[in-house]
Each structure stands twice: as structure tokens, then as C-alpha cells.
Amino acid sequence: MDRAIAIDVNRLCKTYDSHKAVDDISFQVYAGEIFGLLGPNGAGKSTTLRTLITLLHPTSGSAAVFGHDTVREADLVRTLIGYVPQERAIDRFLTGREHLELLGALYHLSKAEAAKRIDELLTLVELNAHADRPAKTYSGGMKRKLDIACGLLPNPKILFLDEPTLGLDVQSRLRIWEYVRMLKTRGLTVVMTTNYLDEADQLCDRLAIIDGGKIKTLGSPAELKIALGGDIVSLTLKEQDRTAGLEAALKHQPAITSVRTTDKGLDIRVESPEKALPAILESANRLGCSIEFIQYNRPRLDDVFIAHTGRAITESKPEAETT
Amino acid sequence: MEHYWQEIGALTMRWVKRLSREKFSMLFTLVQPMLFWLIFFGNLFQRAADMQVTQAPNYISFLAAGVVVMTVLNNGLAGGVDLLFDKENGFLERLMSTPIHRTSVILSRFIFVMGITSMQVLVILGVAFLFDVHPATGLLGVATILLIGMMFGVGLTAISMAMAFSVKSHGDFFSVLGFLSLPMIFLSSALVPLAAMPGWMSFLAKFNPMTWAIDAVRPLILSGWSEALPHVGMVVIVMLVFDALCLYGGAKAFRRAMG
Numbered sequence: 053m054d055r056a057i058a059i060d061v062n063r064l065c066k067t068y069d070s071h072k073a074v075d076d077i078s079f080q081v082y083a084g085e086i087f088g089l090l091g092p093n094g095a096g097k098s099t100t101l102r103t104l105i106t107l108l109h110p111t112s113g114s115a116a117v118f119g120h121d122t123v124r125e126a127d128l129v130r131t132l133i134g135y136v137p138q139e140r141a142i143d144r145f146l147t148g149r150e151h152l153e154l155l156g157a158l159y160h161l162s163k164a165e166a167a168k169r170i171d172e173l174l175t176l177v178e179l180n181a182h183a184d185r186p187a188k189t190y191s192g193g194m195k196r197k198l199d200i201a202c203g204l205l206p207n208p209k210i211l212f213l214d215e216p217t218l219g220l221d222v223q224s225r226l227r228i229w230e231y232v233r234m235l236k237t238r239g240l241t242v243v244m245t246t247n248y249l250d251e252a253d254q255l256c257d258r259l260a261i262i263d264g265g266k267i268k269t270l271g272s273p274a275e276l277k278i279a280l281g282g283d284i285v286s287l288t289l290k291e292q293d294r295t296a297g298l299e300a301a302l303k304h305q306p307a308i309t310s311v312r313t314t315d316k317g318l319d320i321r322v323e324s325p326e327k328a329l330p331a332i333l334e335s336a337n338r339l340g341c342s343i344e345f346i347q348y349n350r351p352r353l354d355d356v357f358i359a360h361t362g363r364a365i366t367e368s369k370p371e372a373e374t375t
Numbered sequence: 376m377e378h379y380w381q382e383i384g385a386l387t388m389r390w391v392k393r394l395s396r397e398k399f400s401m402l403f404t405l406v407q408p409m410l411f412w413l414i415f416f417g418n419l420f421q422r423a424a425d426m427q428v429t430q431a432p433n434y435i436s437f438l439a440a441g442v443v444v445m446t447v448l449n450n451g452l453a454g455g456v457d458l459l460f461d462k463e464n465g466f467l468e469r470l471m472s473t474p475i476h477r478t479s480v481i482l483s484r485f486i487f488v489m490g491i492t493s494m495q496v497l498v499i500l501g502v503a504f505l506f507d508v509h510p511a512t513g514l515l516g517v518a519t520i521l522l523i524g525m526m527f528g529v530g531l532t533a534i535s536m537a538m539a540f541s542v543k544s545h546g547d548f549f550s551v552l553g554f555l556s557l558p559m560i561f562l563s564s565a566l567v568p569l570a571a572m573p574g575w576m577s578f579l580a581k582f583n584p585m586t587w588a589i590d591a592v593r594p595l596i597l598s599g600w601s602e603a604l605p606h607v608g609m610v611v612i613v614m615l616v617f618d619a620l621c622l623y624g625g626a627k628a629f630r631r632a633m634g
Contacts, residue, residue: 105472107633130474141465145396146389157385158473160378186396202469 056083058210058241059104063113066099073099075265076113081243083209086236088256089245090357092365096265097245098138098214104243105135105212117210131159134208138215138245140195141202144188148179148198151187152205159206173201177231193224200231211235213244217251229255247365249353261360268360276356281309281321285332288345289317301335308332317343382475386483390457394491409449409495410502413442417506428571431597436508439499440593441565444585446495447524448559451531452552454488455539459548462539462632471633481536481629488532489525496524508596512603516595519607526614527588533618533625540632564589587613 059081066074074096081087089097102108104115106126115122117129143151149170156166174180177197182190187198196216203211216232217225232242232255246252252259253273260270269276289295299311299318307327312319322328325348336343357365394400417435424434431437458480461467470480500510500517510516535552542548560566562576563585569577580586591610594603 102468107468107471127474130472133472135469135472137465137468139463139465141469143389143393143466145393150389150392154385154389155469155473157381158470158475158479160381160474206473 057081058083058085058118059087059243060116060119061100061104061113062115064100064103064110064115065112066096066103066108067111072265074103074110077262077265077267078113079260079267079270081210081241082258083241084236084239085257086232086242086244086255088252088259089243089262090247090249090252090256090259090353090365091245091262092247095262097262099265100262101212101214101243101245105133106130131206132209134203134206134211136199136203136211136213136216138218140192140199142187142190142195142198145186147184147186148174148190148201149183151198151202155202155205169205169207173204176204177201192220193227196220196224196228197231200228204235208240210241210243213242215245215247217246217248225251249357249365253353261357263361269356273353273356277351277353280351280355280359282323283321283325283351284349285320285322285325285328286314286347286349287317287320287332287336287343288347290342290344292317294339294341297339298336298341301339302332305331305335379476379479382479383483383486386470386480387486390483390487393457409442409446410499412445413438413499413502414506417442424567429568435503435506436597437593438566439503439508439596440589441563442499442503443496443520443524443592444527444563444588445560445565446499447492447528447588448531448585449556450488450492450495451528452535452556454484454528454532455535455537456545456548458484458536459539459542459545463545477633481625484536485529485532489528492524492528493521496521503596510596511599512595516600516603519603520592520595523588523591523607523610523614526611526618527584530584530614530618530621533621537621537625537628540628559583559585562586564593584613584617 057080061077061079064074064077065072077096077100089100091097099108103110104117104122106122106129109123117132120128120132122129146154152170152173153166156163156170161169174183177200179194179197179201182194187195190198200213200216203213213232217228220228229251232244235242244256256273258270258272259276261268261276269279271279287298289298295313295317299313302308302311302318302320305328307323308331309321309323311321320328320332329348333343354364413435417438420434420438424437426432429437458467461470467480471477497517500508500520510520512519538548538551542551562580563583564580565585569580569586572580587606587610591603591606594606
């Protein structure tokens with residue numbers, strides 16, 4: 053596939069004192085895609101993001117946005133990107149419109165040009181009616197919308213979102229997802245960090261799982277799930293003594309990739325459930341194993357995350373790794 | 376260059392808007408506690424203070440210079456607070472991710488703090504005027520007082536911003552602030568002249584740039600140009616050195632925080 057490259061990260065390292073926040077990572081973001089950096093807190097995704105938006109200088113390695121180095125050509129890069137910070141970076145005493153006007157001046161827009169763009173953006177994020185109220189009267193969702201409007205004001209080629217839905221209620225979350233998808237249809241490249249697996253799964257075309265400052269795996273959510281080796285059928289058997297027999301019978305069946313004994317029965321990875329399920333049931337009948345419970349799961353991004361980092365995203369790092 | 380002014384103008388206006396949105400805060404900014412020092416402390420010590428010691432017609436006219444410089448001190452040391460909040464809530468990152476000159480945010484803060492401080496100094500001199508304290512050097516003297524205040528304020532604001540960029544939490548910031556401000560006042564000629572202090576205190580006070588500022592402002596109010604000029608010349612030199620040191624430290628802290 054030959055796609056235009058929006059961001060090129062090459063052997064990026066960022067060290068604080070002796071702590072390696074980002075440890076030799078390389079990846080590319082294609083123009084027009086939604087790219088996710090997924091990882092637990094402290095994994096290095098925010099550090100990576102802040103390097104891309106020129107706020108951090110790499111200890112070694114480099115990052116380029118549309119071919120422009122984020123250190124040497126920082127000013128040029130800043131004109132190409134929009135940034136939506138993680139915290140609600142809102143001045144509570146300014147109105148929504150004043151936020152956008154301030155940024156208009158910082159991007160050196162003329163008054164007329166800024167006014168036109170601000171009206172468009174306020175309409176886009178549905179804040180027209182509240183544009184002239186101080187931001188301290190806004191709800192969490194409205195603040196986030198204003199954040200996004202601020203990020204879009206420079207008419208960027210790439211929009212960076214740092215944890216866009218952190219702490220939002222479900223409805224606001226879905227609304228933000230809608231915006232992000234709409235921006236993609238307008239041709240914008242979106243790079244976002246998140247520690248929500250469902251968000252990465254729903255929204256990202258491709259994502260990198262980051263942990264301990266390193267990229268553990270990278271690909272589309274579907275690719276990553278398939279790479280795990282297919283769907284899982286979990287059997288709970290009534291008689292545990294027949295487990296071994298059933299395992300041996302299933303092991304070499306064509307639609308089955310692997311069989312693993314669990315404390316209740318068997319976990320069977322299958323390539324296609326349509327073929328595998330009848331075969332499993334047939335073998336169980338033939339061997340006289342009575343099945344108490346049968347569960348069928350497609351691998352979720354959670355499974356991908358666990359497979360690559362050795363723990364669930366909500367579990368904190370073991371002490372030894374954090375130091 | 377045109378871009379630079381556009382940035383600084385917009386950023387400075389942001390500080391002005393913020394202040395004007397908080398009506399109470401604005402009121403208290405102009406009629407601030409320093410005024411009470413002048414009115415209450417000045418009149419309270421009228422009879423307790425010895426004219427032979429203060430070398431002034433009354434204590435309030437002696438205190439006026441101290442209160443002016445104390446105002447500069449408090450404003451300057453608090454000058455970085457808003458940047459600290461900007462840093463903590465991510466607003467600073469948002470500003471710095473735009474293609475602005477790296478110094479614009481800081482410069483806008485200097486302009487705002489200097490502007491507010493000058494207005495407060497004028498209010499204080501105005502109130503002092505009501506208590507019959509007429510600056511001996513006239514309007515030009517008042518302008519000179521503002522200039523000295525700004526020179527001192529720049530360095531103080533730089534210290535405050537350097538702290539804002541370096542501290543881990545704003546609790547630390549306010550602790551250091553509280554710790555700095557009172558000794559600076561007591562170890563200066565704000566409340567009593569150096570000659571009337573215990574030896575060790577007057578010794579320490581000589582290293583306090585605030586003393587030099589007050590010793591120049593005081594004759595501008597009390598005596599006249601001939602006595603004031605040498606002090607003014609001296610304070611300009613002291614402040615140039617002070618500002619250079621503070622700006623150097625501030626720039627280092629800023630670069631470390633933003634690099």
C-alpha cells in the first residue's frame with residue numbers, strides 16, 4: 053500500500069534523569085487516518101504526543117510532521133497541527149468566543165478571517181448559543197467541545213487529541229467520537245492517545261499499544277485481534293477426567309488452531325466457528341463428555357492488550373518496572 | 376514583528392479581561408492591602424515613631440516610599456501565579472503549541488504586571504496626597520518612582536515566573552512566596568531607616584535590593600532632586616544587576632520547563 057505519510061517517528065527516545073519515558077520507538081501515521089496511541093497511564097504516550105506537537109525535544113531520534121522536523125522546523129510544524137490537551141485547558145473567565153479569538157491572534161489570522169472561522173467552528177460543535185458566556189458556566193462536555201473547536205481553529209492538517217473523552221459521560225463521549233469520525237471524512241489526520249480500549253477499538257484505523265515506553269504491537273484493531281489466533285471457545289466439562297481425551301481428539305482437527313486445558317475444561321482457539329463448533333460437539337458426544345457450559349468469544353482488544361503487555365490495562369505496573 | 380505585537384497584544388488583553396471579569400478581585404487589586412498599611416500603620420505609628428529617627432515631617436510621609444515599594448514587591452512576587460495555573464491546567468501547553476514567539480506569553484505577563492503595579496502605585500501616592508504627602512520632586516519625580524518600581528518589578532516577576540515553572544505544585548509556590556515576602560519587608564528600610572535598626576539587621580538590609588529602591592523613592596517624595604539624584608543613579612545600577620540575574624534565572628527555568 054502506498055499512502056502519504058503524515059508523521060514519521062524515527063527511533064525516538066525521551067529520558068528524564070535516568071527514567072526512560074519513551075524508549076526507542078518508531079512508527080508512521082498515514083495521512084487521513086485516525087491513529088491511536090493506546091496504553092496505561094505513564095506508558096509514554098503523552099510524552100510521544102508532546103514531542104510530535106513540538107513541546108518536547110527528543111533525547112535522541114527524531115519526529116517529522118509532513119516531512120518537517122519537530123525541533124528544527126518547530127514553527128512550521130506548529131502551523132500544520134491543532135492540539136486538544138488532556139486537561140480541560142480552558143480559561144474559566146473567558147467566554148468560548150474569546151478563547152477562539154485569542155487563538156486566532158496567536159495563529160496570526162486577520163480579525164475578519166478569524167471571525168468567519170470562529171462562526172463556522174461554533175456551529176460545528178454546537179456552541180453558538182453559549183459562545184458569549186464565560187467558560188466556567190460550561191458543562192464538561194461543552195468544555196470538551198470548546199477544546200476541540202480550539203484545536204480546529206488553525207485549520208490544521210493533523211489534529212492531536214490527548215485522552216479526548218477522559219472523565220466524560222457516555223453521551224458526551226459518543227458525541228466526541230462522532231466529531232472525530234466526521235473530521236476524518238473531511239480529510240483530517242487524527243492522532244489520539246487513550247487508555248480506553250473500547251475507544252481505540254471503535255475509533256482508530258490503526259493503533260499502537262505502548263507500554264513501558266515501547267511499542268508492543270501496531271496495526272488495525274481487526275488485524276491485532278486476528279493476530280492473536282482466532283476466536284475462543286471455552287468448554288466447562290462435567291467430568292474432569294475426560295478432559296485429556298477430548299483435548300487429544302480435538303487437537304488435530306482442521307478448523308482448530310490450539311487447545312489448552314483450563315481448571316474447568318478446555319479453551320479452544322478456532323479459525324472459523326462455523327466449522328469448529330459442530331466438530332467440537334461431535335467429538336464431545338462421541339467420547340461421552342457431557343458439557344456443562346459453552347462460551348464463545350471473539351478476541352477483544354482487551355485480549356490483545358493482555359497478550360502483548362502481560363496484564364490488563366487497568367492493572368497498575370508492578371513496582372519493579374516503574375523505577 | 377507585526378505577528379509578535381499581535382500575539383503580545385492578544386495575550387495581554389487576556390490578562391486584562393480575566394481581571395475585569397472578577398469585579399471583586401479588580402476592586403481589591405486597586406484598593407489593595409498595601410493601602411491599609413499606609414492609612415492605618417502610617418497613622419497608628421504617627422506618635423510612636425521618632426521624627427529625629429525617621430528624618431521626616433511625619434511617619435506617613437516616611438512610610439509612603441516603603442508602601443510603594445512593598446506594593447511592587449507583592450505584585451512582582453505574585454506575578455507568576457497565573458502562569459502557574461496555566462501550566463497546571465494545560466492552557467500554557469495550548470498556547471505554546473501555537474506558532475507564537477516563545478517569549479510572547481512571558482512578555483505579556485510582564486507588561487500586565489507592570490501596568491497593574493504602576494496603577495496601584497499611583498493610587499497609593501494619591502491617597503498619600505490626601506494625607507498631605509506631596510512628592511517634593513513633582514510629576515517628574517512620580518514618573519521616576521514608577522520607573523524604579525518597574526525596574527524592581529521586572530526582576531521580582533522573573534523570580535516569580537521562574538518559580539512557577541519550577542515548582543511541582545502550587546502549594547510549594549505559595550509557601551515560598553509567603554516565606555520570602557515578610558523578611559524582605561522587615562530587612563529593608565520600608566518601616567524604619569537603616570540607621571535605627573539593630574546592627575545585624577541593617578547589615579542584612581544592605582543586601583536587599585528593596586532597600587536601595589526605597590532609599591531612592593524616599594528622597595523623591597520627601598526631599599527633592601539634589602538629595603534624590605545620587606540615590607536614583609545608584610538604584611538604577613543595582614536594579615540592572617538584579618534584573619539581569621533574575622532574568623537569567625527565569626530564562627533558564629523557562630527553557631527547562633518548556634524543553
